[in-house]
Amino acid sequence: MYPDFLYIAPLVFVGFGGILLMLLSPFKQITIRMAAFIALFFMLCATGLYFYNISELYSYYPYAQTFGSMIVADNYSAYFSTILLAGAIFTILIGVHYFEKNRGFTTEFFSLFLFSLFGMMLLVHATELITVLIALEIASLSLYVMIGFQKHLDKRMEASFRYLVLGSISGAFFLLGTAFIYANTQTTKISQIGIFIQNNPQSDVMLLIMGVCFIFITFLFKIAAFPLQNWAIDVYDGAPYPVTAFMAGTFKAAIFGFILRFVLVDLELIIDFWDNILYVVILLTLLYGSFLAIIQQSLKRMLAASSIVHTGYLLIAFISIDITGKSAASSIIFYLVAYFLSSMGAFGLLSYISSDDKVRITYEDFRGFAHIRPYMAAMMSVFMLSLAGIPSTIGFIGKFYIFVAAIESGYTLLAVFGILATFVSIYYYFRLIAIMYFYPSAKMQDVPTLHGMAPYFIGIISLIIIWGGIGNTLITYFPGVDFLMDMARLAYDSLQVK
Amino acid sequence: MIGLAHYLVLSGILFSIGLFGVMKRKNLLMLFFSTEILLNAVNIGFVAVGRFYGDMSGQIFAFFIIAVAASEVAVGLGLIVLWYKRTGSIDLDSLQMMKG
Amino acid sequence: MNSLIVFIILIPLLSASVLGLSYMYSIKIQKVPRVFFTAIAVSAPLASLLLGVFFFFKMQGETKVFYYRAYKWLSIDGRDIDMAFMLDALSLFMVLFITFVGWLIHIYASGYMRDDDGYGKFFFYFNLFLASMLLLILADGPLIMFIGWEGVGLCSYLLISFYFEDEGNLKAGNKAFIANRVGDFGFIVGMSILFFYAGTYGFDYVHLAQEIPKVPTDILSYAGIALFVGAMGKSAQIPLFVWLPDAMAGPTPVSALIHAATMVTAGVYMVARFHFLYDLVPHVGLYIAYVGAVSSLFAALIACWQKDIKKILAYSTMSQLGYMFIAVGLGAYSSGLFHVFTHAFFKALLFMGAGAIIIALHHEQDIFKMGGMRHKAPMLFFVMLIATLAICGIPPFAGFFSKDEILLQAFAKQEYLLWLFGVLTAVLTAYYMFRLFFIVFYGSHVNTERVLHPLHKSITYPLIVLAVGSIFVGFLGLPQVLGGDNLIGQWLHDFAQVKPLHVGHTTEFMLMGLNVLAACVGIFIAYKKFFTCDLSIEHTMRGWAADKFYVDELYEKIFIQPYKILSQFIGNVLDLKIIDAVVMNSSLGFIKVGRFVSRMQSANTNFYALMMIGGLSVLCTYFLIVLE
DSSP, X not given: OHHHHHHHHHHHHHHHHHHHHHHHTTOTTOOHHHHHHHHHHHHHHHHHHHTTTOSSOOEEOTTHHHHTTOBOEEHHHHHHHHHHHHHHHHHHHHHHXXXXXXXXXXXXXXHHHHHHHHHHHHHHHBOBHHHXXXXXXXXXXXXXXXXXXXXXXXXXXXXHHHXXXXXXXXXXXXXXXXXXXXXXXXXXXXXXXXXXXXXXXXXXXXXXXXXXHHHHHHHHHHTTXXXXXXHHHHHHHHSOHHHHHIIIIIIHHHHHHHHHHHHHHHGGGTGGGGHHHHHHHHHHHHHHHHHHHHHOOXXXXXXXXXXXXXXXXXXXXXXXXXXXOHHHHHHHHHHHHHHHHHHHHHHHHHHHHHHHSTTOOBGGGGTTHHHHOHHHHHHHHHHXXXXXXXXXXXXXXXXXXXXXXXXXXXXXXXXXXXXXHXXXXXXXXXXXXXXXXXXXXXXXXXXXXXXXXXXXXXHHHHHHHHIIIIITTTSTTSOOHHHHHHHHHHHHHHHHOO | OOOHHHHHHHXXXXXXXXXXXXXXXXBHHHHHXXXXXXHHHHHHHHHHHHHHHTOTHHHHHHHHHHHHHHHHHXXXXXXXXXXXXXXSOOXXXXXXXXXX | OTTHHHHHHHHHHHHHHHHHHHHHHHHHTOOOOHHHHHHHHXXXXXXXXXXXXXXXXXXXXXXXXXXXXXXXXXXXXXXXXXXXXXXXXXXXXXXXXXXXXXXXXXXXXXXXXXXXXTHHHHHHHHHHHHHHHHHHHHBSSHHHHHHHHHHHHHHHHHHHTSSTTSHHHHHHHXXXXXXXXXXXXXXXXXXXXXXXXXXXXXXXXXXXXXXXXXXXXXXXHHHHHHHHHHHHHHTTOTXXXXXXXXXXXXXXHHHHIIIIISGGGHHHHHHHHTHHHHTTOHHHHHHHHHHHHHHHHHHHHHXXXXXXXXXXXXXXXXXXXXXXXXXXXXXXXXXXXXXXXXXXXXHHHXXXXXXXXXXXXXXXXXXXXXXXXXXXXXXXXXXXXXHHHHHHTOTTSHXXXXXXXXXXXXXXXXXXXXXXXXXXXXXXXXHHHHHHHHHHHHOBOSOTTOOOOOOOHHHHHHHHHHHHHHHHGGGGGOOGGGTOOOHHHHHXXXXXXXXXXXXXXHHHHHHHHHHXXXXXXXXXXXXXXXXXXXXXXXXXXXXXXXXGGGHHHHHIIIIIHHHHHHHHHIIIIIIIIIIHHHHHHHHHHHHHHHHHHGGGOOOOHHHHHHHHHHHHHHHHHHHHHHHO
């Protein structure tokens, strides 16, 4: 049974790490830094295991008897888990400084962090709807607590509470949808639902479609698409920076990891049902996010609002999935990587800056920042350029693939709208660059020396972003964008393995 | 004779009550009750469908959902207690600072 | 084994990087001794040359074409474009003489530039140029070739404006760059046409050559003309020649290497490389030949009225390039390339000799202010005499054989008009070259006691080597009628099938005699007019030809002025009044709508739940309607 264990070993590692940290938390000798490194150790081990058979196509149900085929290990789950782990690792590496500097963080935080990561990884491994719900709840519950971890701040409490209430409503929708599907098909396994759809005429799957509609509502909620987007800004704003970064990049990737599997395995035959309504949803998401981002003064709220716009871009690719969904699906996966890197960098940098001097919150606070900290300003500019999708960054490549996928499937108008939203986004992203570089600093504070490793990791992220934009095949045999794209296609193929 | 339809109608009514609650109630505790009602409404549906098909998994799901609901309540109640300690109020309007 | 091809390019590239970095180190931190730059810069072309010689001997064996695929570079629409290189008879031929002449010019430049502050920078550009040129030649497909194509353009620009303190040099650099961009546009268009119509199975020469016969002829004609527009830019043919005379603003070794011996021949090489395309569209070839003929006569006419020694040589380069295009346009690729080869020797020699004269006379470029150099610098007198005789086509110097072959081809293909152009140009060439020669070396100058700047050995030795080359390289292409084997023609025979000519030996001898006669006529006129030229009288040049037929002024009126007016209109009216106004107002509108939208962010959990449920209801209603 050795290979079976190897397939779920990453999950076990992360879960075990969470439990171990929880048990260690009463000991006063364990500092935050040590806890962070313990968490890092387990995550790195888990990441290493995913590279076990990276280039082979595989799809395997580990412990099929015990787990009842509710968990699958394939290229797809490995790819997504690697993204999630990378996001988590970067969050911890960049966030340690923040956690140490700010009051209220204890070692339990890292335990919760690993549990949340465990939930997300389980989410992309799950092939059964109740397992999906449990994974989703493990991830969300840990996040609720992580958001409100600094009990002394009203903002944190408010964000945590709002996310909790609205999240459990969406969870209830998910369950209702699952109940509908269960009532219709007598199963909750993703693969068997697909078989049911194939074998039955369309009149027999009405209830199932309603159920899928409810599940979609949950999906739209979690990624903050139009009618369900209100929470995003408040929660992102209220949460501590590293948690915001984690939610914006990583959690979104996990949600997409599940829904793409669900759609690609099950619903390819009936996928065109919600195209019209999704069309409207995308338009409104893009509009709402753009309008909201434009008027924000606080950078954190601006990034939160712009994450709604990025959801819109992702949905453009999502709607473009059709029977031959390969390019659209892999473009989503790629965009998730691009967005996770850019937002991780931006939020990480903000977290680092704000943990040092607590004054930099709004645009105006960044007046002349480039003259005080030229390297940080340069990195911030890279992240803004990538988020705006300017060529020579990975963000451009991501957007490019998405719009290409949209045009290929005939959604040219949506691609045009996406590009218009990009134009608007240049306003709020470049405003920061302009303020950092072209205005004299209002007050030249004495510049404290930088400490901690966070700046280096942020620098690494910005290098990855540029590498992803231009590196492509500049150097032989060094993985670039093509490698990510090839892996994404492989991941897609592994879904079709029966 | 009480059949599947009756259970599903009950489940639907409960779900609507829950929805109405989350939209209307201003009391934090009541807000939580409403979300619990939502979950339990689904529970009834699952059990009824499972019974109708003669399939045990529907009832097993209900247990999972109860566990999930319990953990949600644990987090939520913790938050409410904290909030009450700090402000002496469990009114939703006191949790309304981040506008715009 | 085949991977050694890469090193032909890689060695100059690496040495360029080392030179660039150490130059930066030199100016920022600590001075690097000049001998360090010299050693690296001069050894790079030598290493490439030795590799070329190595492959020359390899090619005597079974394998005639060497391929090396480094890695996959791009994937467009599922078509892979590899970073791959090809070494065949043609590219080896080019590599050998370019690295050899390039090496000599490097040595020469190490003497010429010895007192310059930008010594390291100069050789950085020089080696970078060499690497780009070799990439252009060794590429296995148009796209890789284009990298080298752009690389040489860039280096040419950098080197023309090498003395960037003078604004005129900057303008000359810009002019060269812009004129080349126009050409590059043509190249890109041609490349795209080929990619779409013939690139299905791969975008390298081998696959293109296989696919091209299936493409309709009119499409091929467009591709051929577009590619030739690229060649016009690089090789300074009408109408894109205007940059070449101005490019003489750069240091003289630059003119010798880039604007005489190597880069400007890239256009000829390109046409020869695409012979599989031009073979199928002979009418385009004829057009090319006529452009070459007209350019050649036109440039020769202008050269007769110039005063600046480097400009005269620049126009003569353009004129000789015209000859080469006559040959390749007529499908006589090996003849054209033979002329490229001999031209590289004697034109590099002319430029380097001119550079030596300029240095010796303390940076004097006006030929009417030189005079009497025969006794002052006998060595220069001899090498310049050899080079001048070579370019005029006096046997047995190099130029005679190649030029004769081209004119023979034109005559044998019954393109008598082209032939006539060629002969007229030959007369003019002899005239203006000996005009230069007589004025510089025999002219009596009032200022005879002027002391010459001493010349370093590194300047004079390459001159001697090239002079020997200019005498003898012609014999490599000795035609059969004179008892030779035409080694170059045989060497290049594999890649382009040239139909045997049906011309009798008598005719051939007659044509040779005619060519020599034409050259002698030119020399005689020059002798009559300038042998005893009194340079104390002011010589002013007037007339159409002296003012370069007002082509620059014409371009200024036709292209540059309307462009300026248009850009002023766009800048002041369209951008400021219309686009800016729209953008500014729309951003205000956006902010207004944004404020309205942000009211939905009421921070009220009940309201958020309401919106969720509202959205859900809309979705459910929609589905119910659709399902019905």
